[in-house]
Amino acid sequence: MPRQPEAPKIGDNSVNGAHLRAFVERVERLEEDKKALSDDIKGVYAEAKGNGFDAKQMRAVIRIRWQDRDKRREEQEVLDMHLAALGLL
Amino acid sequence: MPRQPEAPKIGDNSVNGAHLRAFVERVERLEEDKKALSDDIKGVYAEAKGNGFDAKQMRAVIRIRWQDRDKRREEQEVLDMHLAALGLL
Amino acid sequence: MPRQPEAPKIGDNSVNGAHLRAFVERVERLEEDKKALSDDIKGVYAEAKGNGFDAKQMRAVIRIRWQDRDKRREEQEVLDMHLAALGLL
């Protein structure tokens, strides 16, 4: 018998609601922080623009650097997989 | 003559580069924090799921509450405008 | 007066319907071809698996090679942008 997560039960409404509310509020709080960071980032771009830099260029640079990091990590993974496949890890 | 921000000049390369680098790194730092928050949010959804709540529903709830807040604020603004128009504010 | 694309007019129903149908059928045909390719790809992975290769590893390799190509293209773009910013392009 598949044990799906308990559906909300009558009688548990209030406690359940409180539980749900807590989760919802945690998410909302985090989302607010996230939005604040987004605004900060925009601010930095605006400041950079005021100093003669182009946002498009900056984004391109950042993307490259990001890809570099990702690529390094992934290459490491591939290497590990190959080593593991050879029984050397 | 409209004074648009100075384009990068040859000869300023090093100082300019340092300047650009600073902006780039500030953005990258903020982006990392933002990503961390995104992950936290996912964590909360996962935890909620483990307690029998559905992420999709939660998102719907959060969207509604968000709209409500916006609506309230807007209504407050309208009210303030009316009061101001009546010289009561 | 903003000229938004003509809304379907009463009386044009049949011609309009024929027009829409033509677009829909073109998309459907292309989607079928695409699905066929997806199946081919699965076939190749299956064949490779039959020869002792692991799909996960292959995917990792392909992803890396793909990133390489992308990265090259993007770096070229960044270079072009920098050159353009210096008035050298």
Added chain:
Amino acid sequence: MPRQPEAPKIGDNSVNGAHLRAFVERVERLEEDKKALSDDIKGVYAEAKGNGFDAKQMRAVIRIRWQDRDKRREEQEVLDMHLAALGLL
């Protein structure tokens, strides 16, 4: 003794590598074709849009027709099974 596919052996590296490379390139080729088709599909949607049709609606239509086709096929299968059960097929 169950003959599971040979794991890559040390000493077979080069031939193995060539083999793997062949599979990888076949996949990459197919993926490119697939991407080309995706782009074609986008092109059709763009063209339709230019003729006043909405992509979202078109997608809905296509989805419905797809489901219909599936349903028809399934019903046909059921019918065939019944006919076969009656020795009429």
Added chain:
DNA sequence: TGGACGAATGGGCGCC
């Protein structure tokens, strides 16, 4: 207003 970006949904896949 169209394009770019991030988030969200749905489907495919392997694991248990």
Added chain:
DNA sequence: GGCGCCCATTCGTCCA
């Protein structure tokens, strides 16, 4: 055979 993860596509939002 169900479950959770991962990827592809799609949808909404923001900026130019």
